[in-house]
Amino acid sequence: xxxxxxxxxxxxxxxxxxxxxxxxxxxxxxxxxxxxxxxxxxxxxxxxxxxxxxxxxxxxxxxxxxxxxxxxxxxxxxxxxxxxxxxxxxxxxxxxxxxxxxxxxxxxxxxxxxxxxxxxxxxxxxxxxxxxxxxxxxxx
Ligand SMILES: [Cu+2]
Numbered sequence: 058x059x060x061x062x063x064x065x066x067x068x069x070x071x072x073x074x075x076x077x078x079x080x081x082x083x084x085x086x087x088x089x090x091x092x093x094x095x096x097x098x099x100x101x102x103x104x105x106x107x108x109x110x111x112x113x114x115x116x117x118x119x120x121x122x123x124x125x126x127x128x129x130x131x132x133x134x135x136x137x138x139x140x141x142x143x144x145x146x147x148x149x150x151x152x153x154x155x156x157x158x159x160x161x162x163x164x165x166x167x168x169x170x171x172x173x174x175x176x177x178x179x180x181x182x183x184x185x186x187x188x189x190x191x192x193x194x195x196x197x
Contacts (some may be wrong), residue, residue, distance in 0.1 A: 072086045089111050091192075092114050093113070093117045094187050096187075097186075099116070104193040106134075106195055107197050110168070111169075113165060113166045113167070113168070114164075121160050122137060122152060122159060122181045124138040124145065124158065125145065125176065127146070129177030129178065130177070131175070131176070137168050173195055176193075177189065177191050178192070
């Protein structure tokens with residue numbers, strides 16, 4: 058198998074795995090995945106090892122965001138969010154302007170957590186419903 062064939066094969070494998078993540082309950086299908094109901098992250102708390110890429114999958118019919126709290130991530134790491142905003146204020150403004158950062162039904166967002174610590178995040182349109190979550194990253 059030459060390199061190009063290998064890449065094409067690997068790519069289709071990823072797509073297949075993604076489709077397998079979704080189920081009817083709004084729950085994710087894998088260890089390092091967070092699904093979503095209409096107003097909550099599932100699970101709300103997830104513990105992973107440093108260096109893990111977590112996939113946030115919108116398993117609901119509502120549009121959500123995954124947005125770090127401005128004071129909710131360890132020193133030495135950067136703000137993270139759908140839409141790749143640089144701050145919580147920027148993410149909120151983007152959402153209010155034109156729904157930037159919105160994750161629609163079936164879409165997913167990935168973030169890799171390299172530094173141990175606690176990462177608190179929320180969904181901008183559903184903060185009033187207490188749609189918040191936390192990723193706890195443990196040292197290897
Ligand atoms: Cu939401």
